[in-house]
Amino acid sequence: MTMSPIVFTDLDDTLFQTAGKMSVDPNPQLIASHATNGKHSYMNEAQSAMFNWLNVTTRLIPVTARSTDALERCVLPFSDYKIASNGAVILREDGTLDPEWFDRTRKISAAKSEFLESIQNVVTERAQASQLRHWIVYEQQLPIYYCVKSNGDEVWLDEQQSLLDEVVGDQLFCHRNGNNLAYMPHEISKRSAVEYLIQEIAESDRRPIWGMGDSLTDLPFMEACQMMVVPSGSQTHNALDTLPKRGADSAR
Ligand SMILES: [Mg+2]
Structure with a gap:
């Protein structure tokens, strides 16, 4: 019996990116997600x-930090399960919440709401206020995680991160990639949601399962898969690029 492979994929900076990060003007027909601030x-x-x-x-199966609301602004026709809010939410094929998860x-x-x-x-x-945007990401009116973005220089976000790292201590887990800074409860992760779905839908050890993502914080969920796919030029690729490469000379 042939079984469709399962591909768990991050969205932003893996399947698509904002126009500002592209080397050529985007094709308007290839819009992937609308943004409330106009940065589609x-x-x-x-x-x-x-x-x-x-x-x-x-x-x-998308595996994204986006909340369910922000995921709805994505226009790509995903029709399978979806993982949102860094693993806090699993949506079933019909778009409804997986209640058990x-x-x-x-x-x-409930344990982290006051701290957030x-x-x-x-x-x-x-x-x-003018220097940054910051908000708590909610799902079903419940606080899930805290998010900060700089309106200007990323260096300014570095300052916020040192301040927040001290306040947060080890109570939350810090995600940072470029202009995205987030603090998550340790128990909420893309990996835990991916592992749960693999249990639910993989059915057989013979089914190929891939994980795709650009950020170092995607690696744990990708490691739960058999193959790990990393976009060229991504944060993870750049981290790998510091390793000595064998065979690089012969390719020249
Ligand atoms: Mg990403």
Whole structure:
């Protein structure tokens, strides 16, 4: 029996990116996601071909930091399960919440809600509002994680991170890639959601399972898969690039 491979994929900076990160003007027909601030995301031609290939030949499952609301602004026709809010939410094929998984999230949120609100207050008090955007990501009206982005220089986000790292201590896990800074409860992760879905839907050890992602914080969920796919030029590729490469000389 042939079984469709399962491909778990990150979205932003893996399947598509904002126009500002592209080397050529985006093709408006390849819009991938609308943004409330006007910074829409697009696929390049190769990403579009890759998406179409994976979408017809595999069970393609997005695994994203985006909340369910932000995921809805993505216009790509995902039709399988979806993992949102860094693993806090699993949506089933019909778009409804996996209730068993969300019961787990509900308990984690209850334990961390006061702390998430307190760190938001710290930033509100100390930061100049014009320099950053920061918010708590909610699912089903429950606080899940805390998110900060700089409106200008990423160096400014570095300063916020040192301040917040001290306040947060080991109570939350820090995600940082470029202009994205987030603090997550340890128990919420893309990996835990991917492992749960593999248990639910893989059915056989013979089914190919791939994980794709650009960020170092994607690696744990990718490691739960058999193959790990990393975009060239991504944060993870850049980290690998510091390793000595065998065979690089002979390629010249
Ligand atoms: Mg990404």
